[in-house]
């Protein structure tokens with residue numbers, strides 16, 4: 001593998017990590033708010049808070065890692081995306097800021113403030129929508145470069161069918177991933193009331209998720225036929241993704257092996273996400289920027305890869321400790337600690 | 338008003354974001370150290386008061402960390418959004434420490450999560466204490482890494498520029514550039530100093546309000562001792578920073594001192610105003626002091642502003658920033674040393690009202706010194722974004738609407754600041770120390 005591929009793979013893996021952990025977090029915020037307004041708060045909020053409290057900050061770092069890393073490995077992305085994304089990027093920052101701080105305010109400050117909880121719940125759906133715009137833009141057609149000046153065509157973005165299907169997919173996937181995880185977590189906590197509610201959510205959101213995925217797939221054909229063609233070449237990955245989806249829904253439906261069900265969900269998204277990413281290559285921004293012409297120099301690439309490996313050696317044991325204490329410690333999960 | 342210029346607005350927006358972030362960043366670097374100290378003393382002396390101190394500090398700390406994290410995320414993204422041309426060049430040379438910084442955050446975030454939720458989960462108390470060590474290391478490391486990036490902007494190193502293209506890159510040389518040692522030492526030690534003073538100010542105001550519990554006295558004693566140590570360290574390192582400037586960025590030092598003509602036996606100028614003809618009026622002069630600050634001997638020659646082309650000079654207002662920072666530094670050192678001395682002498686009462694009031698004032702003043710230090714450092718670097726290589730105007734975005742973004746972010750920071758203060762106040766008001774001591778059965 002050349003350095004370019006290693007670099008993009010590392011970054012894409014972290015983005016995938018963010019997709020999963022952030023979806024759990026975003027969805028949980030929404031469900032928690034939704035249950036408050038429908039008067040079922042006492043049923044599920046305990047499970048949600050127990051899981052979220054120790055990990056919320058870790059979630060954010062996945063994102064920071066991605067956007068710092070991409071400028072490190074591919075400095076030219078700063079030029080293209082930086083100029084084009086001023087407005088959507090700033091809006092995403094504001095949403096992230098509101099969400100992160102109001103979670104802490106609500107949770108550590110004073111509990112039960114409805115308005116804080118609303119902010120926290122609503123931003124959970126708006127953030128994935130605004131972040132998904134970056135992927136849409138990367139397909140080309142919205143950015144033009146004239147005389148070294150980058151222009152962003154918002155009119156085209158807001159009227160594009162493709163861009164709206166991506167937004168819908170982002171939102172429903174968040175709800176689906178989150179519900180599946182929380183179903184599993186509630187089951188481990190032996191909280192059967194919460195389990196019943198959350199399982200209902202998981203099943204409810206499964207169909208829209210797959211529908212939205214199919215829509216995105218086909219609207220991409222209209223928007224960027226080149227990319228669509230390379231996606232068809234990788235269609236085995238997408239079929240695999242569909243099988244994982246069926247497996248996950250089946251297990252949740254039958255209330256069996258819920259841990260495995262969530263692993264299937266992760267695999268469903270892993271196959272689709274990496275399939276999408278691999279077929280997008282070599283472009284970082286179609287058709288202006290590829291991983292080859294935007295790449296950093298060799299000295300920096302080696303330094304970053306070494307730093308990455310050293311960092312992982314530090315992080316993996318720490319993450320393992322975190323998971324052992326809060327995710328797989330039955331006594332903690334069940335609220336006996 | 339004036340014409341829309343993305344460069345001006347990008348600068349203001351960056352300054353606003355960083356000026357706000359650095360408040361929380363400073364607390365974020367410093368407070369873990371104090372929490373660790375308090376819990377350690379609590380365990381060693383078997384004194385539950387200190388453990389409760391650590392516990393309550395940690396509880397407030399999470400709130401400020403949250404704001405630190407979100408504003409840090411903002412500045413991280415804004416660097417690319419507002420300075421795309423700069424980041425494209427800098428990305429090639431200085432992205433290593435930024436990348437390392439994310440690992441430091443990661444490390445800190447994981448252990449902070451664990452630390453907060455495991456107060457009573459271990460049989461041995463010391464095991465819980467071990468968890469705060471990675472938090473303190475992670476916080477200090479992230480402060481260190483980001484400071485190397487800023488050092489690089491002041492003294493770019495570790496690459497060659499050939500026809501506008503960077504080549505021959507050495508990431509480690511870029512990271513450990515000449516500005517790194519003094520800058521990172523000064524940033525870290527001023528962060529510890531400031532955090533200690535802020536916590537001391539809280540203890541002082543409690544005592545002033547007539548809460549005479551020994552808990553507050555212990556808090557004050559611990560924080561003022563730490564403050565005294567780091568006040569001296571900060572001043573000593575600040576002196577080294579001056580010597581660094583004299584060698585590598587003489588125009589910045591000269592601007593800070595309104596030192597127009599190169600001369601030996603240069604005096605240090607305090608305060609004053611500048612006339613149209615660049616004459617200094619109403620200032621206090623300390624003979625030889627600038628020569629000593631710059632080179633360590635009274636007779637040394639200090640380069641003046643006259644030796645630099647007009648268009649390369651920083652704004653002369655940095656003089657005031659420098660004076661305020663140094664003035665506050667002296668003040669903080671003085672009161673923390675007085676406090677520690679008075680405690681030693683048993684006859685004296687270190688909890689007298691005037692001293693407590695000055696300690697209380699020290700908290701906000703220390704934070705002001707941090708802001709002044711950064712403003713001095715950043716504006717003193719102008720007109721360069723990468724000294725000698727890229728001017729600030731060349732690094733900025735060309736997008737329209739930076740002004741709108743500026744208003745949006747000002748609003749965001751206002752809301753965050755107000756909420757943060759309200760939350761902290763309510764949190765500690767609804768659960769006063771005396772109450773918590775009883776609830777936990779400490780007395």
Ligand code: HDD
Pocket residue numbers: 057060061064358359361362363364365366401402403405406407408409410411412413416442443445446475476479480481483484524528
């Ligand atoms: C003196 C120290 C210091 C300085 C000068 C800065 N920071 Fe900072 N930053 C911290 C010390 C710090 C910290 C104390 O480590 C924070 C605050 C809370 C936290 O968890 O980390 C932090 C948070 C923080 C985060 C959030 C990380 C997370 O998600 O946990 C980001 C992305 C940045 N910072 C980035 C920056 C950038 C790009 C800066 C300058 C241009 C900068 N910081 C200046």
Ligand code: HEM
Pocket residue numbers: 348349351352355356357358359362420423483484486487490708711712715716718719721722729
């Ligand atoms: C956290 C404390 C910091 C504060 C309070 C701060 C403050 C400021 C101020 C006041 C300006 C505007 C200067 C002017 O336009 O006259 C500025 C500009 C800038 N700073 Fe800093 N700064 C800090 C740290 C950093 C660090 C660590 C970096 C490096 C990553 C950095 C990068 C920049 C950039 C890119 C600009 C815009 C270009 C410029 O005006 O030079 N700053 N900052």
Ligand code: HEM
Pocket residue numbers: 491516519520521523524527528530531571572573574575576578579581582589662663665666667669703704706707708709710711713714717
């Ligand atoms: C008491 C004597 C002090 C002296 C002689 C001193 C000296 C200096 C100098 C020369 C610089 C500029 C370094 C550069 O631009 O490269 C600087 C920057 C700075 N100072 Fe101070 N300082 C003192 C006290 C303080 C105090 C008390 C604080 C805060 C509590 C503080 C916080 C800062 C900060 C945050 C910076 C910007 C970072 C940097 O450039 O290192 N300083 N100081």
